[in-house]
Structures are given as structure tokens and as C-alpha cells.
Amino acid sequence: MLAGKTRSVSSKLLGVIEIFTASDVALSLSDIARKSDLPLATTLRFVREWVAWGGLIRLDDGRYAVGTRLWEVGVQAPSLQSLRNAALPFLDDLLVGTRQNAQLAILQGFETLYVEKISARNSTVLMSRVGMRLPLHATGVGLVLLANSGQNYIDEYLELPLKKYTACTVVDPRQVRQRLASIRVTGFVRAEEELHSGVISLAAPVHDRSGRTVAAISAVVSVEQRNDRSLDMMVRVAGLGVSRALGFRGSRVAP
Amino acid sequence: MLAGKTRSVSSKLLGVIEIFTASDVALSLSDIARKSDLPLATTLRFVREWVAWGGLIRLDDGRYAVGTRLWEVGVQAPSLQSLRNAALPFLDDLLVGTRQNAQLAILQGFETLYVEKISARNSTVLMSRVGMRLPLHATGVGLVLLANSGQNYIDEYLELPLKKYTACTVVDPRQVRQRLASIRVTGFVRAEEELHSGVISLAAPVHDRSGRTVAAISAVVSVEQRNDRSLDMMVRVAGLGVSRALGFRGSRVAP
DNA sequence: GCAAAGTCTTTCATTCAGTGAAAATGCACT
DNA sequence: AGTGCATTTTCACTGAATGAAAGACTTTGC
Structure with a gap:
């Protein structure tokens, strides 16, 4: 104020x-x-x-x-409605496939905003909540959204003091940049215990008709599922599925 | 204005x-x-x-x-958050069980407001949408909410001109009252093609810790599933499950 | 039970932010 | 280019907003 x-x-x-x-x-x-x-x-x-x-x-x-x-009133927002409608079936797929948490997030200012979250019974408890904002650099969805943002935006974001949430949180701007470059190539990210111990976030981008990244979809699972690499593919497929539902015609699944 | x-x-x-x-x-x-x-x-x-x-x-x-x-901002509403969190697993159960639509609605003014809706792929297309209001007398959830409202409220509602959406819509106040009485006894409603042809809405109430009816949960299926009475039980169980998650300790499944 | 402290609600003289008709500008269509 | 419609800007006028202080209510501590 x-x-x-x-x-x-x-x-x-x-x-x-x-x-x-x-x-x-x-x-x-x-x-x-x-x-x-x-x-x-x-x-x-x-x-x-x-x-x-x-x-x-x-x-x-x-x-x-x-x-x-x-x-x-807020839920009438056309961007939210179309995104949510497109994503829900795929979030459900992720829920069934992981037996954990599935989330959808968008970019708002310099944070990620959780738009949807569905959790399986007895799933790992997460810090995130629908309507909550979390930092880009420490969350799977945030990293995906950041990686697919303009260079100016990334520069600005990396000038902010990045908070270290766990021993695993990557906060060095140089390392973050390298990571973002890698994400742009692979179209996927795996964030391990960077916001909260015991959880791994697997995230992939959601593109709209014009190819712009409008959201990120993720599965957040327990570290005990660390070796289950089929989860990676599930998230990728979900991201592509939502993108297709939004009219995207490119291809970004195979790294 | x-x-x-x-x-x-x-x-x-x-x-x-x-x-x-x-x-x-x-x-x-x-x-x-x-x-x-x-x-x-x-x-x-x-x-x-x-x-x-x-x-x-x-x-x-x-x-x-x-x-x-x-x-x-709106999604921070505590009543919405707790209701949605309690209901989502059960909505998912309904989705899996019916392969159609599952919805959660609350009472707002003299209408029902859809708070959540999940639809299976290739499900029957519905008029309702998250954030949408529909009339109480012509929807499964609306009837459940109305039946569990105070007598004064019902009297007031029945003084409004009730619109007839299809040949099946019940609009005669006397018939509506009898129906509401029945719903209160059975704790369930089946609305057949009353808002829109071709669809059946099966609805049950959701009670909070104090026993008050705070929402209604429904499955909306195609008329072709008319004879599948297991759907009724699914909806009842879902209603009770959400109620339990909200702290309700009564029992309303067996009519 | 009582006093003190904290929170909420009301009052009203003062003021400043809001107002909207009309003019100016912009845009789409023929 | 001309026309009609939509949007944006201007500014004299005014009515709604303001907040310190008093009053009312509630909670806490002894």
C-alpha cells in the first residue's frame, strides 16, 4: 500500500x-x-x-x-475455463497412473499459480493448493514455465534473490540458466526435493494453438517412486494431450 | 441496477x-x-x-x-476449499463408475451453483458448467438442496414462476412439495430429462459436521443407462463419503 | 464480579475524488 | 473519402468518501 x-x-x-x-x-x-x-x-x-x-x-x-x-465470477474467465476443461481428463489420467498428485499451473507475475490439483487417497501431502502461488525456480511447473518464457523475463527473474528451500534447491543463476536451456530442449523437468523433502515433481509444458506455453502440468510423487521412469512419459503425454486439446499442432514428446 | x-x-x-x-x-x-x-x-x-x-x-x-x-482470490474461500477437497476423490469415483459426468453444487440465492464438474471422455454433453447457476426444481442437485432447505425457503421458492424446460419438468407446486418430501425420506433423487432431453441426473446430499446440507453431489448420465440401478448406490455412497470427510456422523444411505 | 484493554461501530464537518455531457479521436465498412 | 458507431478525453460541478473521536461491545486478567 x-x-x-x-x-x-x-x-x-x-x-x-x-x-x-x-x-x-x-x-x-x-x-x-x-x-x-x-x-x-x-x-x-x-x-x-x-x-x-x-x-x-x-x-x-x-x-x-x-x-x-x-x-x-472468477471462474468465468475464458482462459481458465478452456484450460481446465482441456486438462481435466489428462490430470485424471495422471492421477490414475501415479496414485499421487496431479497439478496444473500457470504463470502469474513472477510466480506460478496453481489452477487445479487433484490428489489420490493416501497420496503424499503437498504444500501447494489450488489458488496458491509458489516460486518458479523451486517447482517443476515453475521451471517449465520459466524455461519457456522470454529471455528478458528470465533475466529479470534471475535478478531476484532466489530462496533456497531445501539442500536440493538450485538457486545459482548460472546453474538455473543451464537447467532452463536443458528443459527447453527436452521439454520436461524433474525437480527432486527442491521445495519440500520427500517429493519429486515431474512437469511438462502445455501449449496453446499458437505454440505459446500457457500452462504446465505435473505429477508430484513420493521419492520412493524415484525409479519409476514410466511416470516421466505419463507427464509428457499428458502435457501433449492438453496441448492438443487446446489446438496445438506441434510435437514435443520425444527428446 | x-x-x-x-x-x-x-x-x-x-x-x-x-x-x-x-x-x-x-x-x-x-x-x-x-x-x-x-x-x-x-x-x-x-x-x-x-x-x-x-x-x-x-x-x-x-x-x-x-x-x-x-x-x-475467490478460490481462497474456506467453504469452497474444504468442500472441494472433500468431494474430489468421490467425484472421481463417480466418474470412473459412470463413465459420464460428476458434479458438485451448492445453494446460492434461489438457484444451484455448480462448484465442480468432471466429465469422462465421450460423455454426454451437459448444459451445466462450473460457475453456472441453474434452477433448483429442474436439476437433481437443485431438488436435493431444496428438499433439505427450511420450509420458509421452500414456500418462497415455490411462489416463483417455475419454468418448464421439457415435457418432464415438474413445475406444479403441489407435486414439487410431494417430491421434496419423498427426497427428504429417501435422501436421493433421480431427475429424468427435466432440464434437457436425454440425460438423467442422480443426486444425493452432502452434510457437514453439524448435519446441515451444504452441497449436493450428482452423476449425470445418458438415458440409455436408465436401468443401471447400481448408479443410484454409487451416488448415495459418494454423498455419504463426502459428508463423512466433512465430519458428518449421521447415516443416510439406506432408505 | 469488576476493571482494563482491545475491538468494533457510529457520527459528522470537511474535502476531495467521482461524475457524465459533450467534444475529440479511432475504427470499420461501403 | 464519407459515414456511422465505438471508444477516449476533458473539466466544471457535486456528491460520495473520509477518518478522528466518541460510543458501544467483547474479551481478558485478577
């Missing part, structure tokens, strides 16, 4: 709701005011507008949480 | 985005202004705020469509 800078009512209203993507599930009015950097009375007025519209609900304990209305 | 009535900036901003739940995927500025009942210049300002925030995107042809930001 830009203290002292003139802000429109609209931007303040939207700033209030935005708090909920980076916060705990439910927040008190005082919390919201603090995080919004708005006076209490002003915050209350905005929160009341959101509640009236359905974007926030008030819980029994007086805190506020996101309501369903935003989702209802 | 209340012409001539004083409106807050916030409510007007939210009114603009709301247009997109009831409209075509993409709208021109003039369309938005017309549907919002706002002057062009005012509409432009609001649309620009939404674009700046990510709630709307401008397409190549100059029209506007919903962006991903709303979805990203």
Missing part, C-alpha cells in the same frame, strides 16, 4: 480483498485495516461493501473470510 | 464485474455500460480499474473478459 499517495476508491476496495490471497483464511477487521494500511472506519466501510456483495462473509467469531461470489 | 438511486462507488464497481456471470464470455465497453446502466465514461473508468487489478483483461478485438485474479 502506498501511504500518502492518492488512491481511488476502487483501488482501495480491491486492495482490501487482495489481502486474502496472502493471509490466513479468516481475518478480523483490525487485521484487515492493518494489512490494508487504511483507517478502521474506512476499512469497515469497504468490508461491508464486500460482504453486501458476497465477496466476503462474516464468520461466527466476527472474523471475515472470502465468500463464494468472487469465485463465481 | 437502480436507476436514479444513489449508489456507492464500490457497489458500482462490483456491479460492473457482476455482469460477467450472466453474460457472454467477452463484452465491449458499450455492452458493459448498457448492462450496468452507467454512462460510458463512468463505465470506462471502472473497467480500467478492473483491468489494472487483473479482474478483467482486454482481448485483441477490444472486448473485455474476466481475468484470473478474481478466481485466485
